[in-house]
Amino acid sequence: MRTHVITWKTIPAHSELWLQSHELRHSAFVDRLGYDVPSHDGIEWDQFDTPRATYIVIEHNGRCAGVCRLVPTLAPYMLKDVFPELLPYDPPAAPDIWEATRIAVDTSLPSPVRDAALRALIVGVQRFGLANGIRHFLGLMPVAIFKRTLMRHGVTVRILDTAAQPIDGITTAAGEIVVDPATVERLAPSLFLAA
Numbered sequence: 001m002r003t004h005v006i007t008w009k010t011i012p013a014h015s016e017l018w019l020q021s022h023e024l025r026h027s028a029f030v031d032r033l034g035y036d037v038p039s040h041d042g043i044e045w046d047q048f049d050t051p052r053a054t055y056i057v058i059e060h061n062g063r064c065a066g067v068c069r070l071v072p073t074l075a076p077y078m079l080k081d082v083f084p085e086l087l088p089y090d091p092p093a094a095p096d097i098w099e100a101t102r103i104a105v106d107t108s109l110p111s112p113v114r115d116a117a118l119r120a121l122i123v124g125v126q127r128f129g130l131a132n133g134i135r136h137f138l139g140l141m142p143v144a145i146f147k148r149t150l151m152r153h154g155v156t157v158r159i160l161d162t163a164a165q166p167i168d169g170i171t172t173a174a175g176e177i178v179v180d181p182a183t184v185e186r187l188a189p190s191l192f193l194a195a
Contacts, residue, residue: 001116002059003124008051019043020064021057028104048078048101056124058105058117065109065117068125069102070137077101079138079174086140086174088163100125100137100177103149119187122153126187129179137177142170150177154186 006014006021026044029035038046052075058066071077073092077099080091105117129137136158139146143159150157156178164173 001065001120003120003127004055004057004059005124005128006055006057008053014057017057017059017064018055021055021067024064024067024104024106025102028107029102032107044102047081048076050075054128056121056128058120058124060109060113060117064106065113066105066121067102068100068104068121070125070128071099071101073097073099073138077138079140083140083174086160086163086165086172087138088160092138096133096135098129098132098134098137100139103139103141118149119153122150122155123184123187125177126155126179126181126184130181130184134179136179139175139177140172141175142167142172144171146173146175155183156180 004014004017006018011018022043022045026039026042029037030039030044037044048071049069052071054070056068056070057064073080073094078101079087079099084091103121105114105121107114109117125137143161143164146157146159158176160174160176164171166172
C-alpha cells in the first residue's frame with residue numbers, strides 16, 4: 001500500500017490514480033449507496049472539488065484502493081453550505097479545522113486488503129492533520145459508519161448526535177474526528193504487516 005497526498009498542483013503526476021479515486025467515489029456513493037450527487041460518465045465530482053481540496057489516496061497494486069477528500073473550513077465546505085443543520089453550533093471557519101468527506105474504500109478488494117486500505121487511509125489523514133496543525137476534521141456520515149469504520153480502529157470521534165437527523169431513513173450526524181499522534185502510533189505498525 002502506498003499513500004499519496006494529491007493537490008491540484010500535483011494532479012498531473014498522479015492523473016490516472018486521481019481519476020480512479022473519482023471513479024471509486026462514483027462506485028461507492030452513486031452506484032452502491034444511491035446518493036443523488038453530481039456525476040458524469042462513471043465519475044463523481046461536486047462543488048467542493050476545488051483547488052482548495054487535498055486528496056488522500058491509497059494505492060494498492062497500481063489501483064486506487066481508498067480515498068478521502070480534505071477541505072479547509074476557510075473555504076466552502078459541505079457541512080457549512082449543504083448540511084449546516086447537522087452542526088449544533090455555527091459552522092467553523094478556522095485554519096486548524098478541516099472537513100473530511102467522500103471517504104471510500106474499494107469494496108471489491110478481499111476483506112484483509114480492504115481493511116488494510118482503510119487503516120492506511122486513516123493514518124494518511126491523521127498524518128496530514130499532524131503535519132498541517134489541524135486540531136480536528138469535521139466529518140458527515142451515518143452514526144453507525146462512524147462507529148464501524150473509524151471508532152472501531154481507535155480513532156477518537158466526537159459524534160455531534162444532538163443535531164443528528166435521518167437522511168434517506170438513516171441516522172446521520174456530523175462528527176469531530178480528532179487528530180492525535182497516538183492514532184498513528186497505534187495503526188501505522190499494522191500497515192507493515194498488511195503490506
